[in-house]
Amino acid sequence: MAIVSKTANSASFRNSRRWLTVALALYFIYTFIPIFYVIVSSTKSNADLFGTFGLWFSGDFHFWQNLQDLFTYQDGIFSRWLLNTILYSVVSGVGAALFATFAGYAFSKFEFVGKKLSFALVLGAVMIPQTALVIPIFLLLSKVGLVNTPWAVILPSLVFPPGVFLMKVYADDALSNELIEAGRVDGAGEVHIFFNIAFRLLTPGFATVLILAFVATWNNYFLPLVLLNSSDNFPVTVGLSQWYALATSGSGGAVLFSIVMAGSLVSIVPVIAAFLIMQRYWQGGLGAGGVKA
């Protein structure tokens, strides 16, 4: 009896496994279409982009030419955009993660006046529409002459409220109060305890916030669109969207299409690579907080 039910079970198990995998494969194809499209398109000349089937390679492999065009068009401004994006994302990512770790640690391990109110403010911050913030930030920063400088993008990006929430949750779980108490009993100062005991245990949470804040800045569009106006300071997202508008408007910009394709590919590869390399961090982190980055 037991054997019969087991075989029936495993036959149905194998059957359902086949169908469920087919269901996954279907969505995978959908997910992959735009990615495949940008890979295919970046290997084509402008003529082939319009003249051949979009989802397959043409005979003419134009990839290196497109890359060369991308990095030489308008005196090679794309490499400037790429460097800007890297600068903004790395500085904002590291800074946001560090400050979120400090703040999350404070919210998790200390009692102090105004704790509830300030934490509620940080949580409520996710509800604020972007325009409600970015437009007044633009007006305020233009008063102090910071508009159209790297600081205009970096400083606001250092504020990453979801990171504070995530680090508080992480510190609640990963860091025992006894350990901190033991440090105090040994006579260590609070700063010493944080850097020599706590931070080591908080490192995985720190890495999670780092990658989420890094990607949030890398992918940000509205903030740099509003706060920067000279092409030299643009990140890739703003620069490419301008080329795209130029290419689409048809006013002599049609040659730009293959360049826009190559640029799109170049701009997404580093982020995908970062996610793949750091997958163990963000997967745990997103699960822990259910946080919107």
Place this chain on the structure above:
Amino acid sequence: MPDAVATRRRGRVYVTKSVAPYLFLLPFMALFIAFLIAPLCYAFGLSLFKTTMVAGTQFVGAANYLKVFTDPSFWDGVVLLFKFGLMQIPIMLGLALLYALILDSGRVYGRNFFRIAFFIPYAVPSVIAALLWGYLYGPSFGPFGQLAEFFHLPKPQFLLDGTILGSIANIAVWEFMGYNLIIYFAALQAIPQDLEEASSVDGATGLQYALRIKLPLIMPTVIVTIIFSIIGTLQLFSEPYLMRNLAPGIINSHYTPNFYAYTLAFTNQQYNYSAAVSFVLGGVVAVVSYVFMLLANRRAA
């Protein structure tokens, strides 16, 4: 912070337990106040004034808000986002839930591969996603149009008045389905294993177990993701902003409320009115999220 670092190096001055939390909060809170609280207060102040060529800047109290309440350009955008959200959020979260349950069932090949692959679009900037889908939608050289032409079928029209909202919704589903899936998957993985053993002893099938036990257990997570999706939806900007290049006649400058606020501020230089629009939008976000939470709690109770 320089003080604290110096303290640590010299090991002389001692940061006590009562001072420490303020010290740790200082960098974040200083920036939070400078780039969140202060701009909000400033924008609120702006929204109470009006600047005209003739009279200069005048205090007008709630006049800008009263104007927003009867401004069709604003409410058309809000109605559009409701339509968008009612279509996009259920599809996106339904798919995320379905695929999270499938991945969690353990009855699949390549579980880790699919989980990562579905997440990849989240790494693509929304601008690039809109740009790529925009090309794919193109009636003349987009591959779907090309396929239809090849088979002598009518070309799919993704960029017309009646279809473009669905086309933008598709981009948002593509971008964020995997993100929500990861959250659901993590919540499902946290369900204790012995529940499954107990339910299979009781003769429940995998499907029954998934729907009757797992699903109710991760409902709180689902509600959080719905609220985040509502907030995200009401802020829609990048995708329509990019796609207006392809459909300039359909996507106007007040297509979504954020788009409207942006146009008011940077095309019309109406910073005061733009600020009022942003605040009313924030109010709409808060009210919709709150009403949804009330409904969710009532059903749970």
